[in-house]
Amino acid sequence: MNVVPVNEAVSTETADDSRIDGNLTQLEYLALNSDFNLSDGHARQELTPGQGKMVGELPRLWAEAVVRPVEEIERESHRAFFHLLGQHSYPGADGRVLACYSSSVAMEIFARALVTEADAIALVHPTFDNIPDILRGVGLRLVPLEEDVLHGGDVPAELLGSVGAIFVTTPNNPTGRVLSRERLVRLAEQCAEHGVVLALDTCFRGFDEAGQYDHYEVLEASGCRWVVIEDTGKLWPTLELKIGWLVRSANVGLPLAKVYSDILLGVSPLVMLMVKRLSEDAADGGLRDLHEFIATNRALVRANLHDVPGLTFVDPDSRVSVERIHLGDRSAMDVWAALREHNVYLLPCGRFHWADPSEGDRMLRIALSRSPASVDVATRALRSVLMGD
Ligand SMILES: Cc1ncc(COP(=O)(O)O)c(C=O)c1O
Missing domain, CATH: 3.40.640.10 (Type I PLP-dependent aspartate aminotransferase-like (Major domain))
Structure with missing residues (x-):
């Protein structure tokens, strides 16, 4: 399998069947134009009233x-x-x-x-x-x-x-x-x-x-x-x-x-x-609504994936706008590449472990500051990939 430096992958758009070797932000660039970009941690959900x-x-x-x-x-x-x-x-x-x-x-x-x-x-x-x-x-x-x-x-x-x-x-x-x-x-x-x-x-x-x-x-x-x-x-x-x-x-x-x-x-x-x-606006109830919004998306992720064999939710008490999953014995880069075929982007966790990337090799991070519809579609696609549907 080729390993393609990510800048090359971004510029040539020819790396669909290859592994990407880049930092997290470089991986996030690849997702920017997708409707199912659950990659970066920036807020991309709809505006509240x-x-x-x-x-x-x-x-x-x-x-x-x-x-x-x-x-x-x-x-x-x-x-x-x-x-x-x-x-x-x-x-x-x-x-x-x-x-x-x-x-x-x-x-x-x-x-x-x-x-x-x-x-x-x-x-x-x-x-x-x-x-x-x-x-x-x-x-x-x-x-x-x-x-x-x-x-x-x-x-x-x-x-x-x-x-x-x-x-x-x-x-x-x-x-x-x-x-x-x-x-x-x-x-x-x-x-x-x-x-x-x-x-x-x-x-x-x-x-x-x-x-x-x-x-x-x-x-x-x-x-x-x-x-x-x-x-x-x-x-x-x-x-x-x-x-x-x-x-x-x-x-x-x-x-x-x-x-x-x-x-x-x-x-x-x-x-x-x-x-x-x-x-x-946040002090006037918006922050409480945001917490509910993130909690609802987290619950949706967990509901869509709860019965996938070998998959675990790594941070059961987390409240932040990202959710990590452990893929058991599957490689995060393999699953990332398979999801990319469906135009769905999550983030492999290797690079978060900056002193020992192998510790994150079997984890993916899912961004939750997204519309519930895209969280639903993306996690269903992840489910099919993991179940081999
Ligand atoms: C913990 C943390 N600090 C800083 C940053 C950088 O944020 P920005 O890209 O807005 O500068 C990030 C980006 O996701 C982050 O996760």
């Missing part, structure tokens, strides 16, 4: 964005979003919240700032592979921090002594695991003791109330050096109009603002007003 109303108001929001001071709009936007998600102690008043075009841009800024003082970082394993790719891209050495170790108790002192920062995705993508308040308290204490920067990616916190306790209260009380990356991009179907917020402690000591200024001037005030309006 409340969100549709905001879209109808865009000309008014545009006019408002033109005339009002950006700083004022920005403050209102992050206030609405952070309070929606329980982050009442976030440092919004003193310029410690930087708005970026996306969370990956925030991540790049963090990585470039960190590498000015550190050569190694501990990173949760598994997690979405653009995080290790960005960190490696600036020359940092990565040390895996297994989820079970992270959630099980204190992080080994030896590990803390060998790195300049610890990076945790919570809730994690793809596992949905959330760092409890109790664990965050202790991790922040340990980071303070060792002078290690604690970095959190909370892009998926909107989906799980367990991730909505006030993280900033804990971080500020700990005295550790910290950075948090927040994201509006996974929650609402806004056609890639989103904000990644890079938030920092007063004592972080990294040149984040300088690197930010090397890259961008700021995010569109129109997008900030959209985020403010969407946050208000």
Whole structure:
């Protein structure tokens, strides 16, 4: 069997019967034009009536964005979003919240700032592979921090002594695991003791109330050096109009603002007003409806696949907008390729296991922020492939 580099596969569109060797985003590109794209974790479901109303108001929001001071709009936007998600102690008043075009841009800024003082970082394993790719891209050495170790108790002192920062995705993508308040308290204490920067990616916190306790209260009380990356991009179907917020402690000591200024001037005030309006709608019941929507799609996936021999649902308690399945002894790439014949796209999990891709070789991830009809068709197709129909 040929192994085709994914860029070639994308450009030639001739790789239907071949294995694709690419990172997760490259695999996600292949799905972008399919009606049954359950590959990337971006929100692609229909707008709710409340969100549709905001879209109808865009000309008014545009006019408002033109005339009002950006700083004022920005403050209102992050206030609405952070309070929606329980982050009442976030440092919004003193310029410690930087708005970026996306969370990956925030991540790049963090990585470039960190590498000015550190050569190694501990990173949760598994997690979405653009995080290790960005960190490696600036020359940092990565040390895996297994989820079970992270959630099980204190992080080994030896590990803390060998790195300049610890990076945790919570809730994690793809596992949905959330760092409890109790664990965050202790991790922040340990980071303070060792002078290690604690970095959190909370892009998926909107989906799980367990991730909505006030993280900033804990971080500020700990005295550790910290950075948090927040994201509006996974929650609402806004056609890639989103904000990644890079938030920092007063004592972080990294040149984040300088690197930010090397890259961008700021995010569109129109997008900030959209985020403010969407946050208000979410606070007014939209977030509860979103949780129900995701739970319904998850239940649909499980109902369509529950009796497939050898298949298991890996994350029974997950609330995030993706669902992992274990395929027993089948290869995820084989099943991915067979589904592609039906124009259905899921995501093989190998690359999430950035330190040992073989651990994910028999798992697929299904995106749930999709219309129930496409979740239904895609998982029925998966069922037929797995049953050999
Ligand atoms: C946990 C996590 N952080 C960051 C990102 C990057 O998001 P974006 O592509 O919007 O920059 C992703 C993408 O899916 C993600 O899963």
